[in-house]
Amino acid sequence: LRQIKVNDDDFGLMTYDPGYVNTASTRSSITYIDGGKGILRYRGYPIEQLAEESTFVEVAYLLLHGELPTETQLNEWEYETKQHTVVHENIKRQMEAFRYDAHPMGMLTSTVAALSTFYPEAKNVKDPANRMLQIRRLIAKVPTIAAFTYRHSLGHPYTYPNNELSYTANFLSMMFKMSDNFYEPHPALVRALDVLFILHADHEQNCSTSTMRAIGSSHADPYSALAGSAAALYGPLHGGANEAVLRMLTQIGDVKNVPDFISRVKNGEGRLMGFGHRVYKNYDPRARIIKQVADEVFDLVGRNPLLDIALELERIALEDDYFVSRRLYPNVDFYSGLIYQAMGLPVTMFPVMFAIPRTAGWLAQWNEMLEDPDQRIARPRQIYTGSDEREYVHLAHRR
Numbered sequence: 440l441r442q443i444k445v446n447d448d449d450f451g452l453m454t455y456d457p458g459y460v461n462t463a464s465t466r467s468s469i470t471y472i473d474g475g476k477g478i479l480r481y482r483g484y485p486i487e488q489l490a491e492e493s494t495f496v497e498v499a500y501l502l503l504h505g506e507l508p509t510e511t512q513l514n515e516w517e518y519e520t521k522q523h524t525v526v527h528e529n530i531k532r533q534m535e536a537f538r539y540d541a542h543p544m545g546m547l548t549s550t551v552a553a554l555s556t557f558y559p560e561a562k563n564v565k566d567p568a569n570r571m572l573q574i575r576r577l578i579a580k581v582p583t584i585a586a587f588t589y590r591h592s593l594g595h596p597y598t599y600p601n602n603e604l605s606y607t608a609n610f611l612s613m614m615f616k617m618s619d620n621f622y623e624p625h626p627a628l629v630r631a632l633d634v635l636f637i638l639h640a641d642h643e644q645n646c647s648t649s650t651m652r653a654i655g656s657s658h659a660d661p662y663s664a665l666a667g668s669a670a671a672l673y674g675p676l677h678g679g680a681n682e683a684v685l686r687m688l689t690q691i692g693d694v695k696n697v698p699d700f701i702s703r704v705k706n707g708e709g710r711l712m713g714f715g716h717r718v719y720k721n722y723d724p725r726a727r728i729i730k731q732v733a734d735e736v737f738d739l740v741g742r743n744p745l746l747d748i749a750l751e752l753e754r755i756a757l758e759d760d761y762f763v764s765r766r767l768y769p770n771v772d773f774y775s776g777l778i779y780q781a782m783g784l785p786v787t788m789f790p791v792m793f794a795i796p797r798t799a800g801w802l803a804q805w806n807e808m809l810e811d812p813d814q815r816i817a818r819p820r821q822i823y824t825g826s827d828e829r830e831y832v833h834l835a836h837r838r
């Protein structure tokens with residue numbers, strides 16, 4: 440930004456771009472999006488190929504290190520990360536103090552923030568080895584905390600991590616295993632969840648990732664920064680949209696009510712949740728892959744009746760001039776909630792399911808920012824619209 444001032448009294452020239460619609464806040468070599476063509480790549484690899492061939496653990500490595508790992512590197516990465524899946528017992532006790540009906544996302548956000556008090560050395564963000572240790576800790580512990588939030592809402596005892604299992608299978612085990620019973624998640628569900636995690640792992644400078652960079656730019660520790668990102672993700676216009684989609688579909692209730700609902704959206708009485716995207720002005724490539732995953736999961740656990748309402752909404756919207764002219768297409772959240780519901784998860788867990796894989800992206804972006812010599816503390820400017828200088832008025836003289 441070059442501020443052009445003709446003299447000291449002149450305000451100068453400044454860009455004004457609310458919501459950063461056309462302002463790059465950083466350079467990044469992690470994720471590439473072409474919203475017009477519907478392209479998403481991590482480190483150059485198309486999302487379709489990663490979803491087909493890779494695993495979430497490998498994708499997390501790719502996002503963080505820039506290259507796909509060799510077999511030895513992958514084994515080491517997986518092994519070292521698994522050393523950190525357990526959380527301190529006091530974290531568990533702290534979680535027990537939440538109300539029985541506390542929202543899982545609120546529990547996750549505040550518990551991640553609390554982790555910073557357990558790892559005070561994390562504030563040494565200038566040391567790359569120290570950063571990598573905290574990154575492994577967070578990638579390992581977020582699923583454990585996420586599963587604890589679910590168990591807490593049920594009033595069930597927490598299930599400790601099982602490091603014999605893969606990342607995703609371990610998460611399902613912590614969620615659904617009852618007491619000491621044997622529990623082995625179905626391989627198809629494990630794979631479906633792994634694909635969902637791959638699709639959600641990063642998405643360049645979205646609201647929560649920008650938050651991670653903004654907080655991290657003050658050299659705050661990564662637990663505090665990641666708690667801020669989780670809070671940003673929770674909003675219904677961002678990661679809370681998958682929860683909002685399910686509530687919307689439930690409220691519509693029947694396929695026959697879809698045209699009336701669409702009319703109300705067009706009259707400005709609400710938004711079609713799970714539709715539209717700041718960057719994609721074409722079909723979100725993740726939504727396309729998620730539709731396939733949905734079919735595989737429904738084959739296994741039975742069809743979610745809300746799917747018919749979703750399909751009808753999409754069919755009508757894609758033919759309606761209101762949505763076509765505004766280039767509003769289904770985004771990643773339109774179908775993900777239906778899959779999570781079919782897996783037996785309550786809607787309140789949906790944003791948490793988003794936060795688990797996005798942890799890898801947030802941390803990759805945070806690490807990249809700290810390695811960028813040009814990066815300075817995030818400090819946007821403003822266009823002041825308030826009053827000119829005026830005299831203080833004493834209370835007795837105010838009207």
Ligand code: ACO
Nearest residue numbers: 676677678680704710711712713714715716717765770772
């Ligand atoms: N339903 C109906 N109309 C919409 C929708 C929608 N979902 N999204 C945008 N519009 C309309 C707006 O009303 C506006 O119309 P206008 O020009 O007549 O005023 C126009 O499309 C442009 O909308 P903006 O809000 O300016 O678009 P923006 O890029 O700021 O917002 C966003 C993008 C927040 C995703 C928006 O499309 C939305 O609210 N979608 C629903 C929530 C959602 O699904 N969020 C998840 C996003 S993906 C993610 O975070 C993982």
